[in-house]
Amino acid sequence: MTAGLVLGIDIGGSGIKGAMVDLLAGDFATERIRIPTPKKSTPERIAAVAARIAQQFSDQLGDEPIGVTIPAVVTHGKTRSAANIDKSWIDADAQTIFEEVIGRKVVLVNDADAAGIAEVKYGAAKGHPGLVIVTTLGTGIGSAIINRGVLVPNSELGHLEIDGHDAETVASAGVKTKLDLSYSEWVPLLQRYYSHLENLFWPDLLVVGGGVSKNSQKFLPKLTLKTPIIPADLRNRAGIVGAAWLAADSVSNPDPV
Numbered sequence: 001m002t003a004g005l006v007l008g009i010d011i012g013g014s015g016i017k018g019a020m021v022d023l024l025a026g027d028f029a030t031e032r033i034r035i036p037t038p039k040k041s042t043p044e045r046i047a048a049v050a051a052r053i054a055q056q057f058s059d060q061l062g063d064e065p066i067g068v069t070i071p072a073v074v075t076h077g078k079t080r081s082a083a084n085i086d087k088s089w090i091d092a093d094a095q096t097i098f099e100e101v102i103g104r105k106v107v108l109v110n111d112a113d114a115a116g117i118a119e120v121k122y123g124a125a126k127g128h129p130g131l132v133i134v135t136t137l138g139t140g141i142g143s144a145i146i147n148r149g150v151l152v153p154n155s156e157l158g159h160l161e162i163d164g165h166d167a168e169t170v171a172s173a174g175v176k177t178k179l180d181l182s183y184s185e186w187v188p189l190l191q192r193y194y195s196h197l198e199n200l201f202w203p204d205l206l207v208v209g210g211g212v213s214k215n216s217q218k219f220l221p222k223l224t225l226k227t228p229i230i231p232a233d234l235r236n237r238a239g240i241v242g243a244a245w246l247a248a249d250s251v252s253n254p255d256p257v
């Protein structure tokens with residue numbers, strides 16, 4: 001893959017953020033721009049915000065595509081799900097919409113996949129030779145499975161069924177906030193989730209990201225698991241950095257389908 005500067009854009013529920021990423025350093029090479037997410041978040045309206053961000057960096061964009069994250073399943077440029085976003089994303093040809101609005105090549109990826117690959121390439125699991133599962137605890141639960149440095153996309157392990165419920169509706173950080181749970185009230189819910197996860201996948205390492213991971217010492221040490229479980233390193237930089245990495249990687253490993 002090329003090792004220049006690549007623009008990463010991370011689409012979140014409250015903000016759309018972008019920065020040029022130095023892929024050698026695995027970090028921002030510029031300031032980060034943040035624009036509030038439009039209330040009615042259709043693909044066209046989000047693409048227009050992404051175009052404003054790309055415009056700000058226009059003099060630094062090279063030949064590589066722009067990496068963009070979205071909290072949805074993405075197969076071959078199409079968004080296929082919308083657990084916590086506007087339903088208009090389901091089956092939208094979102095990558096093409098972004099390319100038309102931005103006027104440049106775009107690689108659209110799942111948000112947790114981007115965060116996960118960033119942690120394995122540059123962060124808490126840097127260079128890990130085995131099976132790493134990165135989970136992001138936010139409004140939902142995102143996941144990335146990376147085996148021997150290779151991402152298995154769209155794992156969606158936040159939607160594992162636990163006791164008849166969609167896991168992210170009972171154990172996410174969003175649930176903690178909504179129900180005003182203390183960390184000690186939240187830990188048993190996380191315990192149930194991560195025990196189930198490790199019994200299904202037997203990872204070598206679990207990495208936990210999302211905003212709440214900055215308080216990881218309040219909950220990770222209280223979990224009893226067979227797998228080592230550690231906080232993410234890149235935190236809110238992971239989506240942007242991972243999107244840029246995946247965009248650059250797509251140049252040498254294009255979508256085969």
Ligand code: BGC
Nearest residue numbers: 071072073083112140141142
């Ligand atoms: C979505 C995933 C996303 C995760 C974190 C889930 O609800 O289904 O695609 O990665 O939330 O944003």
